[in-house]
Amino acid sequence: MTAVETTRPVRVNHGGLRFRAFWTLFGSELRVWLREPTGVFFALIFPSLLLLGLGLAIPDFSKPMVDAPPPWNEAPGVTSYLPTIIALAVGTISLTTMPVQFATFREKGILKRLSTTPMPPQNLVGVHMVINVLALIVSAGAAVVGGMVVLGVPFAADPLVVLLVLVLSTTAMFSLGLLVAARAEKGQTASGLGMLIYFPSLMFSGVWVPLSVMPEWMQEIGLYLPLGAAAQGLTMGWFGNEGFPLAQVLVLTVWTLVLFPLGVKLFRWS
Amino acid sequence: MATPQPDAGTPVVEVSHLRKTYPAARRGAGPKTAVSDVSFQIARGEIFGILGPNGAGKTTTVECLAGLRHADGGTVRVLGQDPQADPLLIREHVGVQLQEAALHDKITVAEALDVFGSFYTERADSAELLDLLDLTAHRHQQFGKLSGGQKQRLSIALALVGKPQVAILDELTTGLDPAARRATWELVERVRDSGVTVLLVTHFMDEAERLCDRLVVIDGGRVVAEGTPSALIEGLEGDRGVRLRFADDGARDRATQLLTALAERDDDVTAAVPVGDEIEVTGTRKVLFAVVQALAAADVVPDDVRTLERTLEDVFVQVTGRQYRVEENEEVAA
Secondary structure, X not given: OOOOXXXXXXXXXXXXXXXXXXXXHHHHHHHHHHOOHHHHHHHHHHHHHHHHHHHHHOHHHHOEOOOOOOOHHHOEHHHHHHHHHHHHHHHHHHHHHHHHHHHHHHHOOHHHHHHOOOOOOHHHHHHHHHHHHHHHHHHHHHHHHHHHHHHOOOXXXXXXXXXXXXXXXXXXXXXXXXXHHHHOOOHHHHHHHHHHHHHHHHHHOOOOOOHHHOOHHHHHHHHHOHHHHHHHHXXXXXXXXXXXXXXXXXXXXXXXXXXXXXXXXXXXXX | OOOOOOOOOOOOEEEEEXXXXXXXXXXXXXXXXXXXXXXXXXXXXXXXXXXXOOOOOHHHHHHHHOOOOOOOEEEEEEOOEOOOOOOHHHHOOEEEEOOOOOXXXXXXXXXXXXXXXXXXXXXXXXXXXXXXXXXXXXXXXXXXHOOHHHHHHHHXXXXXXXXXXXXXXXXXXOOOOHHHHHHHHHHHHHHHHOOOEXXXXXXXXXXXXXXXXXEEEEEOOEEEEEEOHHHHHHOOOOOEEEEEEOOOHHHXXXXXXXXXXXXXXXXXXXXXXXXXXXXXXEXXXXXXXXXXXXXXXXXXXXXEEEEOOOOHHHHHHHHHOOOOOOOOOOOOOO
């Protein structure tokens, strides 16, 4: 190091520098993220493992759905479980991975440390949003490919509807995850709060009781919950025989519009 | 010292009449004034200390001047800019090492330096920095596996990676063993010698005395003393002390008689009192000469003579009227 120049500071705002720094941060965060085996397992592998495990273990899941209208009457029973597993992938990342991540950054002083640099801590949250989206693509993609290849599940009837619902589910659930992490001072607090929402959410999205046999009143409630609406919308898009999931799409949009600004507003950066 | 700068006269940091009150932490508790009136100036190229017990308002002061917290009153200028108005203006030029470790456990030393370096337009050479901070051998080690001293050194490296003009180092050596503390002190001097102005926040009296070119002592949110460590200690009122130890009781008794008589006739000697099996003689700055002459004249030879060291701790006692205790001002949890 040499003696510093005496310069009056000016705001340096090179877009290019910021952009490069963001991706440098992304690369490093991704590498560090991949070094946590438990987190990686739940975010990436758990949904596919559950799908394949149940699909192979439960006899009804391998039998064709004879009561379903063609062409679905030849598809294995597990087909109706795949959309639920995609919703599970969204829920797992947004309620177990994300809140713990963000609260831990706060707990360890990483957010505050970044506040002292030219790179605001918002970028770290942004980087992890990108990482979580990538994780979701891998996780949901693995479930779909695994279901199709191993269990013989047919592909979605309306892939674009599935994609739309998936995107909206992600925005709604990630906003919920952000809100859960907004105030927690410790990773453990955020984890507890996340779990408190995670398990009931799984129930209404058909992980414990499949949507097809879920009582009417539970489906009614599920429609208004983000992960419930996600599972229902994904199911409708996958089978394509009940029309466009308009109510579910609206519910997910409203949740996003309410939760995201709230999460951003309440989020503590130190 | 750093190369003289063209504007060496203008302070790098100016804080005047800073005030910060936090809202009540609990129902029933009143608002807590962390900083009530703090002013100081830091010149380019010096190690400036903010010294005081925990809860005195040191960290709040530093957070206000780093633009991390909004002050309720007073003004702050860092490199001529107002970090309260626009904190981003100083981010490129002020490196901060925070009290607590602030990295992922699984990030390696080299990765952390790379990432933090990418945030700045100008960046220090990583290899040089690793070398300066004695971390070259650990560059592929993960943060969570570093020792306390290594973590602190990395933390300093990250504060320097953007080639800052000012480095703020908060409670640098807390939790370090004595060897690591001394090594860290040397490092801070090397940083200053490289041209960086250092603001050192500490509750360790010895650290401030050893390292700081100038310092303020903060207590209860106010500056209670300011100056160079030696000037502050020189300015202490009251007596200096000498402790004497003798080989046997006979010699000690003779010496006690001699020195008590000396205290009565010599204005430079205030008193001679036994302390344990030693004798403590107090008086003016000439007390040592008077004692040695009196003993030499009577051919009483002490085994050991020690002048009692006066430290910043004595300065604290004098300006606050109470003993220095690190945790003194901590709020007691109800």
